[in-house]
Amino acid sequence: MTRHGIKRRLIKISLFSFLSIYTVSILYPILLMFLTSFKTTREIFTNPFGLPASFEFTSYIKLLTISNYLTYFRNSIIVTVISLGTIIVITSTASFVLAKYNFRWKNFLYLFFVAGMIIPIRLGTISILKLMIEMHANDTLFSVIIVGIAVGIPFGVFILTDFIKMIPEELSAAARIDGCTEPTIFRIVIIPLLRPALAAVAIINYIPIWNDFWFPLVFLKSDSVKTVPLATALLFGQYQTNYALVFAVLSMASIPVMLFYLVFSKHFVQGLSSGALKG
Amino acid sequence: MPGKKKKEVKLFMVLFLLPAIFIYTLFLLIPILDSMRLSLYSGQGLIPTEFVGFDNYVKLFTQFPFKDRMINAFSNNIKFFFIVTLIQNIFGFFIAFFVTRKIIGKGFFRKISFLPTTLSVLVVGFLFKLILNPAWGIFDKILVSLGLENFILPWLGNPLTALPVLAIVVSWQFMGESVLFYTAGIDAIPEEVTEAALIDGASPLQELWYIIIPSILPIIGIVTILIFIGDFTQFDIVYAMSTTQANPAFGTDLFGSLFYRAAFSTPVRGGWGMGMGAAVSTVMFAIVFTGVMVWLYFFKLKGQKND
Amino acid sequence: MIKRISMLLVVLLVFSTFTLSAGGNKEAAGEEKVQITFTSWRTEDIERMNRINAVFMEKFPNIEVLFQPINDNEYDAQMRAGLETGTGADIIFLRSYDTGRIVYDGGSIYELNKDLPNLEGFPSAAVKAWSTEDGKIYAVPSVGVTHGIYYHKDIFDKYGLKEPETWDEFMAVAQTLKDNGEVVFAQGALDDWTCYEVVFSGLGANFYGGEASRQKLISGDMKLTDKPFLDAFKAVDQLQQFFPKGYEALDYVSMQTMFGTGQAAMFMGGSWELGILEDLGSTDLGWFAPPVVNKGDTLQYCFHVDAGIAMNSKSNHPEEALEYIKWVSSPEYAQLLMDELPGFFSYTPGDYPLKNAIAKEMIGAASDAVLTVRTVWEKMSAQSPSGNSLMGEAIPKMWKDEYTPEEAAAYVQDGLATWYAPFKK
Incomplete structure (x- = not known):
């Protein structure tokens, strides 16, 4: 082997080691969270590093009995599914019009939407709270859902308009000759081709909507409408001295998103990268 | 006929655009x-009612403790932003550079790097608060087992360490995002360019300097502006690790936590009323x-001129 | 791809409707039950409060009381927002004086005079903490708490130490423990309210002259920078040398756990922590009142009016909530409370045997002491910057040597002078 080859090899080994250390720094805290949730408080003190003595779900069972965790979980699912579904529908229709038709306010409208990507909605919290109180929507899932949709619109329009522009005009023209109305063209020509982009929009919005803590904290008060992050904060405050339980609370909040990511990771990367390169 | 057709088109266009415009305007722009x-109003309740002109701003910019808290949050936020930007850009770039080389397991490394980003900031904050607990947290125990017990500090109790610790935790969590963006940027460099350079005998370092870095400059801008917007509205990490009181003694106070405390807390816990919160x-x-x-000036408009 | 996602979404929706119907069934089973929610800042008490409420629910089988506490730091913000938007709990824990006053001045609390005439028989000082000048009462004065020093008898015995009476003895005890390598106090400065509410108000009162000086402070006839108050700051500053390593990062819960599991000799705490410390397995617990300056001085005892129980004026179940409030003002509740939560002292008139020996000591100390409440709680915490938050900042900074005691006192004094009228003159 040449000197050059050895050098290359050494570089590769050091790169590999660096990346391995980085990976351990990511996985260890997460693993620790799961493992500790199976320990007893005594074990947490005496055996912080090792495996738990037994994998009993005591803390998880306790968590389900002392709190309405299934309700929180259900609420989070409802909020996420409805927000994502609505975002996809209303941004794809709007993007279709913005991408395929010419009218006077077109460019202005596009910029109007896209500007929202750099406006942090939190800064409007006080006014949104006022609006919700006036609409009697405070303390309902609707309040969190509608805010989730509003946040998702700018990015959705941004990605989808670009994507629809790339769909060749000939396809629509052909359908038009066949006598299709414009909405039908949208439905049968555009939507099927748009699926990967719609998936990207859904995936990109999934994490912030599922994990949102700020608006639930401000709007939601009743136990029956709490979402998982809000419940996590509440339970963390209530059971601070029961360490195993607290770790179980954190694990429960993390499992759904991590599983979702691991299953769809390829699409996450594609969706987010397309956003990055266009931005 | 054509006239009628045109009219139809307009109606459906309006119907297609309206829901998005309506929700976006009513629940994002108008608020x-x-x-x-509302920042020109004052009052005890949830909705400020009494018009006070610019009084809130006068208080905020001239009076104790409002001015002091704001300056404190501003300087903390700048430091926080600086640390996060440095870590995420430098590490993020190099990790991205490494995982785009021919290395065993690069797909796995890529995948794992994004894992913490999927978690909620709240969970990550709580988790690290437990890990850093001075009485039994595992971090100090790791230091002891490495023989580094002299380096144990009151991580979350000393303003000199607490703020950087929060910034590092946030960087740890969102590193995946930078890695992903930089990886996308490096992957997008046409292969012919890289190959041509290698044929010309360019070393990996030269490739890095002359090809990769110039082509990912706009991505530095995107990563940085995303961090900027995120950090100047960051609340969850302070809530989870330092409570809304931004312990120790506002040492970790950022604009996000200041806003929440000012608007929603009672005076006993540092609240200032909704009007001040709006200010x-x-x-x-x-x-x-x-x-x-x-950002637009440096990265966008200038870029367009070159096009 | 989109197919897989939509499949997943469908599965999730089906799952959620399943859990929804499961939840619905639960409600259907107890159809006639009215659920009232009860919120407090006492997250530590969930199990104990559930046992107390179980007694109520046995008496009133049609009412279900759901105890939903919120942790202390967040409590006031969340509770107030809930009340003002008509989504708050039916029964709430209300803090005394200004913090509670903001809430009932806003009209969110049901006025009790008409429905609970027996409140007149409660100690007037306690009733006053939750009523307006014209005598409208908004909460049942429920809990009074005291402040003192817990210690582990085993550790004291090991070095032949006795409960100190004077400050000098107290410092000598601490020094002995320190010299022998013990962790002296399980004290931290992260949750800064403990520094002021427990350490300064509890231990400082003997230095600044207790209630008499506090009244002069309220009227503006004394300043925090006057010698008596300054002495209190100086005394509190002396304690820092006995704090554990890393005390800056030790939060409230960790302090309790540290002392409760026997890792420190002493803990300056509130009476409300007695149950928690016992739950943590302390069997050798001892307690003494804040040491006086000179032997034979009268104890200036911080016996704080802490929690009132109030009713949401917009409750969806006003009758049931009122039923609960009435029960809370009964001797039966008082006895239950003091049995379940040792260290919580009820204001309900009557004689109640205390089971807990330390609780007895705490109440015993009051018999020949002058009682007072926390230093800047009344009137001086109504606006921003509140006395509470200024104290909470100043004391940890003094411990960390960022402020001298003089500077700490001046910081609070000057901060209050920005809005507190009697200090402006």
Whole structure:
């Protein structure tokens, strides 16, 4: 082997080691969270590093009995599914019009939407709270859902308009000759081709909507409408001295998103990268 | 006939656009503007009712403790932003550079790097608060087992360490995002360019310097502006690791936590009333807006001129 | 791809409707039950409060009381927002004086005079903490708490130490423990309210002259920078040398756990922590009142009016909530409370045997002491910057040597002078 080859090899080994250390720094805290949730408080003190003595779900069972965790979980699912579904529908229709038709306010409208990507909605919290109180929507899932949709619109329009522009005009023209109305063209020509982009929009919005803590904290008060992050904060405050339980609370909040990511990771990367390169 | 057809088109266009415009305007744009209006009001309740002109701003910019808290949050936020930007850009770039080389397991490394980003900031904050607990947290125990017990500090109790610790935790969590963006940027470099360079005998370092870095410059801009917007509205990490009191003694106070405390807490816990809260959020808007304008000027408008 | 996602979404929706119907069934089973929610800042008490409420629910089988506490730091913000938007709990824990006053001045609390005439028989000082000048009462004065020093008898015995009476003896005890390598106090400065509410108000009162000086402070006839108050700051500053390593980062819960599991000799705490410390397995617990300056001085005892129980004026179940409030003002509740939560002292008139020996000591100390409440709680915490938050900042900074005691006192004094009228003159 040449000197050059050895050098290359050494570089590769050091790169590999660096990346391995980085990976351990990511996985260890997460693993620790799961493992500790199976320990007893005594074990947490005496055996912080090792495996738990037994994998009993005591803390998880306790968590389900002392709190309405299934309700929180259900609420989070409802909020996420409805927000994502609505975002996809209303941004794809709007993007279709913005991408395929010419009218006077077109460019202005596009910029109007896209500007929202750099406006942090939190800064409007006080006014949104006022609006919700006036609409009697405070303390309902609707309040969190509608805010989730509003946040998702700018990015959705941004990605989808670009994507629809790339769909060749000939396809629509052909359908038009066949006598299709414009909405039908949208439905049968555009939507099927748009699926990967719609998936990207859904995936990109999934994490912030599922994990949102700020608006639930401000709007939601009743136990029956709490979402998982809000419940996590509440339970963390209530059971601070029961360490195993607290770790179980954190694990429960993390499992759904991590599983979702691991299953769809390829699409996450594609969706987010397309956003990055266009931005 | 054509006239009628045109009219139909218009109606469906309106119907297609309207829901998005309606929700976006009513629940995002108007509230931002309306919050600015509310910053001119004062009152004890949840909705400020008494018009006070610019009094809130006068208080915020001239009086103790309002001025002091705001300056404190501003300087903390700048430091926080600096640390996060440095870590995420430098490490993020190099990790991305490494995982785009021919290395065993690069797909796995890529995948794992994004894992913490999927978690909620709240969970990550709570988790690290437990890990750093001075009485039994595992971090100090690791230091002891490495023989580094002299380096144990009251991580979350000393303002000199607490703020950087929070910044590092946030960087740890969002590193995946930078890695992903930089990886996308490096992957997008046409292969012919890289190959041509290698044929010309360019070393990996030369490739890095002459090909990769110039082509990912806009991505540095995107990563940085995203961090900027995120950090100047960051609340969850302070809530989870330092409570809304931004322990120790406002040492970890950022604009996001200041806003929440000012608007929603009672005076005993450092609350200032909703009107003052709205004033704080307006100041935050001004900061974010300025930052975005600077970014547009340097990265966007200049870039377009070159096109 | 989109197919897989939509499949997943469908599965999730089906799952959620399943859990929804499961939840619905639960409600259907107890159809006639009215659920009232009860919120407090006492997250530590969930199990104990559930046992107390179980007694109520046995008496009133049609009412279900759901105890939903919120942790202390967040409590006031969340509770107030809930009340003002008509989504708050039916029964709430209300803090005394200004913090509670903001809430009932806003009209969110049901006025009790008409429905609970027996409140007149409660100690007037306690009733006053939750009523307006014209005598409208908004909460049942429920809990009074005291402040003192817990210690582990085993550790004291090991070095032949006795409960100190004077400050000098107290410092000598601490020094002995320190010299022998013990962790002296399980004290931290992260949750800064403990520094002021427990350490300064509890231990400082003997230095600044207790209730008499506090009244002069309220009227503006004394300043925090006057010698008596300054002495209190100086005394509190002396304690820092006995704090554990890393005390800056030790939060409230960790302090309790540290002392409760026997890792420190002493803990300056509130009476409300007695149950928690016992739950943590302390069997050798001892307690003494804040040491006086000179032997034979009268104890200036911080016996704080802490929690009142109030009713949401917009409750969806006003009758049931009122039923609960009435029960809370009964001797039966008082006895239950003091049995379940040792260290919580009820204001309900009557004689109640205390089971807990330390609780007895705490109440015993009051018999020949002058009682007072926390230093800047009344009137001086109504606006921003509140006395509470200024104290909470100043004391940890003094411990960390960022402020001298003089500077700490001046910081609070000057901060209050920005709005507190009697200090402006």
